[in-house]
Amino acid sequence: MLGIFAFFDSALLAMGNLLFVIGVVLIIGPARAVYFFARPNKIKPTLFFFGGIVLILMKRSFIGFAVESVGILYLFGDFFGTLVQFLRNFPVIGSILRHPMVEPYVNRAAGLDTLPV
Structure with a gap:
């Protein structure tokens, strides 16, 4: 959230993404995290999510955030x-x-x- 409040600061967004992924792995475990992201019906949203992270790391903050948001909506929409x-x-x-x-x-x-x- 801090990255969004700081007008899409790429460093803060990248740090938030990294901490989010690490948190998911720590909460559900590495094996279940890989299974969650690699399910056949979740491949496309996973690519959007991690593609958005890559775009943020390449200093394309706004586009990366939009792509990542689409991935998050489809990945975690069931919740x-x-x-x-x-x-x-x-x-x-x-x-x-x-x-x-x-x-x-x-x-x-x-x-x-x-x-x-």
Whole structure:
């Protein structure tokens, strides 16, 4: 976030990306991290994610951030429903997410309105 607040500073974005990847590996383990990023249905988003990191390292911060964001959305898009359900338990954020005017849009964006059939 600091890299974005500093007008897409490539050094801060690169450090954030490196720490993010290291954090994922430390949390789920090296074998599961490789499996997560190398699944056949996740190859394209993985290429976008790591391609964005390479672009950031090549001092193309804004383009790299955009490419990386697309990869993150497709890689971690399955977790948005879980994240929304988790955030609904917080006092202030939860009341906003449960508001009748906001809830249908949040549910649709997080994929919570889809039927499993």
